[in-house]
Amino acid sequence: MDQQQIEKYLDGSLSRTPGTKIQYGHPSPRYWEKSDLDLPDLLAPMRPERQLSLYLHIPFCVPTEPGACGFCLFAREDFESYPLVRRYVDSLVREIERVASLTGRRKVDCVYYGGGTPNLLRGPEIKRIFEAVATSFIVTDDTEITFEGYPPLFTQERLEALAEVGCNRISLGIQTLQPDLLPESGRTQDLAQIESTLRFAADHGMRANVDLITGWFGQTPESIIKDVDTLLDWGATGLVNHPLMIVGDSDFARRAEQLPDVPAQARTFDAARIRLLERGFRMDSYTDYTAPDQRCVRYLELYRDILNTDRIGVGYGANSLIAGTEFAPGSTWANLRSIGAWQAGVDEGRTVIDDRYAFSADDLKVLYLLKGLEGFPWLDAADYSRRFGGDLKRDYAPFWEAFEARGWLRWEGDSPRLRGDGIFYTATVQRVLAEPRVQQLRTSRGMGARSRNPLPVVVRG
Ligand SMILES: C[S@@+](CC[C@H](N)C(=O)[O-])C[C@H]1O[C@@H](n2cnc3c(N)ncnc32)[C@H](O)[C@@H]1O
Numbered sequence: 001m002d003q004q005q006i007e008k009y010l011d012g013s014l015s016r017t018p019g020t021k022i023q024y025g026h027p028s029p030r031y032w033e034k035s036d037l038d039l040p041d042l043l044a045p046m047r048p049e050r051q052l053s054l055y056l057h058i059p060f061c062v063p064t065e066p067g068a069c070g071f072c073l074f075a076r077e078d079f080e081s082y083p084l085v086r087r088y089v090d091s092l093v094r095e096i097e098r099v100a101s102l103t104g105r106r107k108v109d110c111v112y113y114g115g116g117t118p119n120l121l122r123g124p125e126i127k128r129i130f131e132a133v134a135t136s137f138i139v140t141d142d143t144e145i146t147f148e149g150y151p152p153l154f155t156q157e158r159l160e161a162l163a164e165v166g167c168n169r170i171s172l173g174i175q176t177l178q179p180d181l182l183p184e185s186g187r188t189q190d191l192a193q194i195e196s197t198l199r200f201a202a203d204h205g206m207r208a209n210v211d212l213i214t215g216w217f218g219q220t221p222e223s224i225i226k227d228v229d230t231l232l233d234w235g236a237t238g239l240v241n242h243p244l245m246i247v248g249d250s251d252f253a254r255r256a257e258q259l260p261d262v263p264a265q266a267r268t269f270d271a272a273r274i275r276l277l278e279r280g281f282r283m284d285s286y287t288d289y290t291a292p293d294q295r296c297v298r299y300l301e302l303y304r305d306i307l308n309t310d311r312i313g314v315g316y317g318a319n320s321l322i323a324g325t326e327f328a329p330g331s332t333w334a335n336l337r338s339i340g341a342w343q344a345g346v347d348e349g350r351t352v353i354d355d356r357y358a359f360s361a362d363d364l365k366v367l368y369l370l371k372g373l374e375g376f377p378w379l380d381a382a383d384y385s386r387r388f389g390g391d392l393k394r395d396y397a398p399f400w401e402a403f404e405a406r407g408w409l410r411w412e413g414d415s416p417r418l419r420g421d422g423i424f425y426t427a428t429v430q431r432v433l434a435e436p437r438v439q440q441l442r443t444s445r446g447m448g449a450r451s452r453n454p455l456p457v458v459v460r461g
């Protein structure tokens, strides 16, 4: 693409909400294909010297009105009963054991329980999965273990069970602390309980992350600054600020005209960023902030450091990424996105893959570039040249120039870093950088620019 085409692409994207890493990797799941490869073949490009990241998906959620909190993009199910949850846990443990029988009992660097709503599990189910992971893999004191959840479900009993099994990080989906704004999603919260959950975490040496969403009905820069201040005063050690993504036919999507427009969303996003920096937090990615005395969250670091990490997702709809090498690239895949089909497959010992994308060497380079613009470990010209033998500045010169001309990017030594509005538009920057490779894919598959496959439910890993 030349600079004029890049400018045109960016101009055409400004009025669309850019989105976040929740939705976009490279390439988008629109370009993935049905796979009949068996798990041993999928895992073959793993490398023993790489770090290992495990993602475990717990899909169940407290039902809300509107459904799925009005906005949620994930593979999730309304909670019906604990016998069904226990049945899911049985299958999850079976899949953990199957993966470990193929990988060997490797050291695991981070384990992330995501959802859905992991803290819907109770003590016995939590213990069962933690034991399965510890038996199948080597979990050490250095292993970062995160348990995500819906704030009202972080009860004393669950927190104690988590502390007992060695969980060292919790993540609370706050979204907004404003009591007048929250009901739009049908979610509930108790401010005193959030405060005491954060206190419990601090008292037990656990890190505590909080998720906020920018672009909520009625939200203003002032209200998000208030949320940031309150959560930091209560001891949150990390904060993720997600720009609201609207896709599909969610309740929020149907009411999209009542949401703040994109420039207003960008202002609120920026207000939170500036406040977090004023409070001494460090920006470890365009959405992730960390307390000054803490290192970057391992899960996020490994999520981006794809060339040094093997990432395996377990559970229905979970996503794995084994990059392999430039000479023998690996692939990324998603487990079956129907809970019944996933469960039946696991129980019968079958491979439960829905679709997959086999990387080319070019894809690995694109992924490396996109992840490094998103956050720590940041993109670095010396590392790029060592890995790919090129010149980062020269190889993408028209892109850097277009971003710099908008005030979206500045070189800090060897590292191109997004700045100003470029931070809010990170996903837009990623899409335009990936566009030449995506155009090749469209051409090779005979897909018109408009005749794209529908985007499946978002996968996590
Ligand atoms: C699995 S949820 C967190 C745990 C728990 N289920 C809850 O909601 O409290 C993961 C996070 O993704 C974010 N998220 C989900 N859908 C989103 C969307 N459409 N746009 C932006 N962020 C979204 C929310 O901040 C949410 O906390």
Ligand code: SF4
Binding pocket: 060, 061, 062, 068, 069, 072, 073, 074, 076, 115, 116, 117, 150, 173
């Ligand atoms: S935001 Fe959390 S609780 Fe709400 S539907 Fe999504 S995963 Fe479930």
